[in-house]
Amino acid sequence: MVRVNRTTLKNLGGGLMTAALFLGAVPVTAQDDSSVTPLIERVTPTSNPTVFQDGMNVAPLARATIFVRDIEASLKLYRDILGLRPMFDNYWKGSGINAIMGTDGLELRATVLMAGESVSGNLGIYQLHNDETTPPPSTQTPDTRTGDFALVFPTNDIHRLTAEITAAGYPIVSPPVPLIIREEYAEQPVEMMFRDPDGVLVNLVQAGVLK
Amino acid sequence: MMTQPRYKTTVFCAALLSAALLLLPNPSAAQDVPEGYSVSSMTRATIFVRDLDESLKLYRDLLGLTTRVDTIVEGPRINEIIGTEDYGLKAVILQAGDSIIGNIGIYEIIGDDREPLPPPSSRSDTVTGDFAVVFITDDIDGITEKVKAAGYPLVSPPMVLFPNPEAEVQTREMMFRDHDGVLVNLIELGLPRPW
Numbered sequence: 306m307v308r309v310n311r312t313t314l315k316n317l318g319g320g321l322m323t324a325a326l327f328l329g330a331v332p333v334t335a336q337d338d339s340s341v342t343p344l345i346e347r348v349t350p351t352s353n354p355t356v357f358q359d360g361m362n363v364a365p366l367a368r369a370t371i372f373v374r375d376i377e378a379s380l381k382l383y384r385d386i387l388g389l390r391p392m393f394d395n396y397w398k399g400s401g402i403n404a405i406m407g408t409d410g411l412e413l414r415a416t417v418l419m420a421g422e423s424v425s426g427n428l429g430i431y432q433l434h435n436d437e438t439t440p441p442p443s444t445q446t447p448d449t450r451t452g453d454f455a456l457v458f459p460t461n462d463i464h465r466l467t468a469e470i471t472a473a474g475y476p477i478v479s480p481p482v483p484l485i486i487r488e489e490y491a492e493q494p495v496e497m498m499f500r501d502p503d504g505v506l507v508n509l510v511q512a513g514v515l516k
Numbered sequence: 517m518m519t520q521p522r523y524k525t526t527v528f529c530a531a532l533l534s535a536a537l538l539l540l541p542n543p544s545a546a547q548d549v550p551e552g553y554s555v556s557s558m559t560r561a562t563i564f565v566r567d568l569d570e571s572l573k574l575y576r577d578l579l580g581l582t583t584r585v586d587t588i589v590e591g592p593r594i595n596e597i598i599g600t601e602d603y604g605l606k607a608v609i610l611q612a613g614d615s616i617i618g619n620i621g622i623y624e625i626i627g628d629d630r631e632p633l634p635p636p637s638s639r640s641d642t643v644t645g646d647f648a649v650v651f652i653t654d655d656i657d658g659i660t661e662k663v664k665a666a667g668y669p670l671v672s673p674p675m676v677l678f679p680n681p682e683a684e685v686q687t688r689e690m691m692f693r694d695h696d697g698v699l700v701n702l703i704e705l706g707l708p709r710p711w
Contacts, residue, residue: 335679355652355705358613362655363579365611365618367703369561370648388554401678405689405701406642407671419557421550424652425618426557433644440644444633449598451625452633452696454647455562458555466554478599485593498597503645508562508597509555 332398339399344414347393350422368417369456370429371505374440376414378502379430386469387458387507389418389428411435420458428456443504445476455498455506463511467497476500481511491516560609561649562621563698566636568606570695571622578662579651581610581620588626603627612651620649636697638669648691648699656704660690669693674704683707 332342355364373379383389394416402413412434419427444450460466463481471477476499483493494513501507549556565571575581590604598605604626611619637643653659656674664670671691679686687706694700 337679339678341678356613357654358615361580361582361612362659363581363612363651363653363702365613365615365651366558366561366620367618367650367652369558370650370699370701372642372644372646372648374644390553401676404675405672405677405691407640407691408642420553420555421557423557423617425615426559428558429648429650433642436644438643441634443645447599448630449564449600449625450630450633451564451566451628452636453564454698455564455621456558457560457562457621458558459549460555461549462554479597482593482596484589484597496597498599505647506562510559 332396335399335401337400339401340397342396344394344396345391348391348419348422350392350419350424352422353424355424365425367425368427368429369454370431371501371503372431372433373503374432374443375502376416376430376432380416382470382473382475382501382507383418383428383430386473387466389420392417392419392422392427406433408433443500443502445500445504447476447478447500449478449498449506453504453506455508457508457510460509460511463495463497463509466509470499475502478506481509483513487513489515557617559617560619560621562623563694563696564623564625565696566624567695568608568622568624572608574666574668574694574700575610575620575622576608578666579659581612583608584611584619585609598625600625636693636695638693638697640669640671642671642691642699646697646699648701650701650703653702653704656688656690656702659702663690663692668695668700671699680706 332340334340357364397413397415403409403411414432416430417427418430467481478498481495481497483495486493490513492514494511496508496510498506498508576583586608588604588606594605595601595603606624606626608622609619660674669692674688674690676686676688683706685707687703689701689703691699691701
């Protein structure tokens with residue numbers, strides 16, 4: 306039985322369609338008032354478990370997470386244009402999620418996207434619900450500022466992605482250009498940069514072709 | 517608008533270029549894009565920090581990440597990519613072990629005199645617009661003690677997000693803010709591991 310209450314349904318917004326499609330969208334509740342509703346079936350990477358290399362107490366960055374203003378707008382970019390696919394998409398309520406975020410009475414939709422199945426280098430797209438504060442405007446300038454954040458992804462299709470990104474109207478910081486001219490390359494490694502809907506810089510890097 | 521170039525392209529000499537060639541990650545060494553995708557896993561999240569040395573105290577000295585790249589990049593090409601003119605960039609890339617994915621870039625724009633973005637947040641709650649970096653650790657208590665001693669604003673001490681009655685050891689996580697207001701979320705996986 307799907308026990309998502311009316312408030313949750315309202316807050317899910319565009320995620321409702323996803324929830325409706327996932328028949329397993331049953332909230333799991335803890336002994337306290339915490340609950341988590343999976344909106345899709347979780348993908349569990351098995352091929353590359355988290356490992357701590359010699360002398361390290363932290364593993365490579367599991368993910369960078371953006372607390373976005375509009376999750377559907379973010380998914381249009383990261384899922385639909387860049388082609389990342391969801392690892393999980395959960396709706397959190399209750400005291401546990403608020404304690405870790407240092408908040409009170411908020412709910413959270415948390416989607417993590419990945420390329421292939423990986424426990425490292427993933428992207429979290431999280432949206433707070435019941436948040437009555439007005440977020441600051443996102444940075445949309447075409448230059449990089451101190452205080453900016455950037456996500457760096459390798460790609461093998463930089464020119465097609467750049468065309469789609471440009472057509473979609475994201476602020477372009479740089480078209481594909483080589484950072485350093487390398488004589489041994491017939492086709493130079495190039496990179497481009499633009500801003501996402503929250504002002505986060507996205508840097509796409511494409512390997513070159515050796516002579 | 518800038519009137520006084522800080523780093524003229526003439527200083528972009530051959531020696532510096534050679535150094536950059538040796539020190540910057542070679543793009544051809546990037547991991548393959550998985551079948552059916554247009555991008556591969558994030559190689560790094562980069563923070564354009566206010567004070568590079570302060571950031572290194574946290575990410576290198578406290579969290580223990582090791583230096584993969586430590587260089588200064590100058591000249592027209594880097595400025596084109598970051599959408600600026602005549603600035604230099606101090607670029608440090610940190611990694612866990614020898615992984616080429618999931619690195620952290622700590623970049624400082626040299627001589628940046630433009631209107632700065634709003635000052636970093638030191639608030640103890642999470643808000644829309646925040647940016648977080650998430651690491652799995654095997655020493656959440658030890659690192660938390662060091663984080664507290666160093667005075668970083670704590671958002672949450674180590675806690676169980678969602679108790680799993682079947683777990684022998686619960687997964688715990690904690691969160692704090694770095695020098696630039698970036699949230700740092702550390703997770704110590706329980707047993708059995710959720711993935």
